[in-house]
Amino acid sequence: AQTVTQSQPEMSVQEAETVTLSCTYDTSENNYYLFWYKQPPSRQMILVIRQEAYKQQNATENRFSVNFQKAAKSFSLKISDSQLGDTAMYFCALQGGKLIFGQGTELSVKP
């Protein structure tokens, strides 16, 4: 069975600071992808960043980057220079046939 675990239900960060959201997963697949999705109050799920499991290089997208530790099955998201618009629920997801989500981390960026 595939599982995704996010152990931080809520986090907060000051505007312009850096925050890291944690995610661990379990899968027996060798070929899989990992994603971070953002769900703002509007409820629209938006893809933030994706990581291919067979690539050792960590993915980056502007202020968003990941720390992918394949052996530890860990996939954390770092948000640099946090902005008020980053306030949202963040979901870690594993795609190994079907897309499985973690429980989510509610991030609040404070001015």
Place this chain on the structure above:
Amino acid sequence: KAGVTQTPRYLIKTRGQQVTLSCSPISGHRSVSWYQQTPGQGLQFLFEYFSETQRNKGNFPGRFSGRQFSNSRSEMNVSTLELGDSALYLCASSLDVGARNTEAFFGQGTRLTVV
């Protein structure tokens, strides 16, 4: 290009009734997945359709069913509604089922309230 469209956006039903939710995927996308989102359980996978065939199914009772039409539009049906079925139901479309690098695009969801 139009995004994923879910209708209706909000729905209130009574226990015991049935409900049908609709999802129109992005043009050209042949895979549609459905998720149930609740505060307690998070996002749970319901099922996935590709070319009118159900390819994956989550752990939900038989009251939850779905189908996909030849134009890739999908519907999900919940019969004999229970209070616990109150949730945000999200639909996601992608180019191909099980394609691991395919981005899933989500609709804005249907908020179902069962009273």
